[in-house]
């Protein structure tokens with residue numbers, strides 16, 4: 001008989017794990033707290049590990065990417081206090097293998113894998129459902145589930161529970177312990193949303209960086225979609241930042257900068273945006289990602305945070321890796337979970353460490369850090385742009401010759 005797994009969370013990690021498990025011959029059932037599948041989301045920068053995992057999970061053909069065409073001189077700009085712009089090193093300024101997407105693009109591709117679409121049988125998904133209690137017995141794990149719509153609670157047995165319910169995972173809290181034991185406070189906030197239109201005088205696909213000590217805003221241009229805004233600031237007092245309306249908190253964080261045209265436009269866009277993310281930034285660090293028949297994946301296990309720009313790639317890779325480990329150890333769950341962790345941990349640890357360095361790039365901690373960062377980035381930009389301009393010229397010549 002096929003083994004049955006409960007996957008908690010219909011995000012990138014949960015869907016990747018469910019597809020991975022199904023490929024390993026398991027029967028996954030996904031429960032999701034929200035009443036329906038979310039769409040949209042913020043800008044996501046995908047590395048080749050994430051794209052490889054999308055291919056491994058068999059959904060690469062469904063992934064819509066939105067990389068703007070690169071042009072000589074680049075399409076990214078830093079803007080100073082007086083509104084003067086200078087070419088900058090953009091996130092996508094690299095030879096190849098990187099993708100610009102919305103979070104919803106990744107989830108839509110995975111959803112094709114979940115609903116079948118010729119890839120396999122559909123995975124059962126129960127919306128508005130959460131686990132309330134998880135009890136492990138000799139031969140399985142019993143979960144008390146609650147249907148938010150009806151208020152009904154029922155018990156169900158599984159061979160494995162996969163916690164893929166994000167940074168503040170309820171599975172982690174129920175089985176491993178309180179958030180304080182695992183969530184490191186990075187004393188920073190994030191606000192992200194889709195803009196209705198680009199900042200005036202910039203091309204639709206341009207990216208714009210306004211970076212000051214302790215606060216920064218990035219506008220990410222896309223090829224076929226209005227840009228996305230990503231704002232971050234450092235703060236000592238996280239609880240206070242949740243005290244009032246989030247838009248007021250963001251405005252207060254950027255006070256004194258409202259006269260700068262880019263800042264003014266982005267803050268006005270935030271007021272108009274139908275939805276935005278506003279949250280504190282943490283990193284999740286756990287000595288073990290599994291115990292008995294419960295395993296964690298994605299932000300629940302190792303949230304690297306937004307500065308790493310590796311969260312979605314690692315969630316995809318984690319879900320795929322869990323499936324591979326279960327397929328390789330069909331009769332030994334403990335060995336499968338150990339193999340999953342041993343194989344993945346060095347990569348996760350490396351990415352978690354590099355997030356601190358990346359944080360300085362996104363939001364410098366001080367004026368000297370900002371100056372040093374901009375000198376280093378300018379040197380890198382010159383080298384990278386020279387190489388990309390040469391590639392661009394060569395490919396233009398080739399396509400000209402072909403015509």
Ligand SMILES: Cc1cc2nc3c(=O)[nH]c(=O)nc-3n(C[C@H](O)[C@H](O)[C@H](O)COP(=O)(O)OP(=O)(O)OC[C@H]3O[C@@H](n4cnc5c(N)ncnc54)[C@H](O)[C@@H]3O)c2cc1C
Pocket residue numbers: 008009010011012013014031032033034042043044045046047103129130131164165166167169170171190191192230277297298299300305306308309310311312313314315
């Ligand atoms: C602003 C921002 C920008 C980012 N940029 C990048 C980037 O450029 N590149 C990158 O790779 N990553 C980026 N990330 C990180 C990336 O989005 C996450 O790492 C990734 O989405 C994590 O996926 P997840 O499935 O683990 O968690 P989540 O996306 O948090 O999904 C968890 C799911 O579980 C559900 N859930 C929660 N609790 C319960 C419960 N009790 N019962 C049932 N369901 C539950 C939630 O509703 C949700 O659907 C960014 C993140 C943010 C916030």
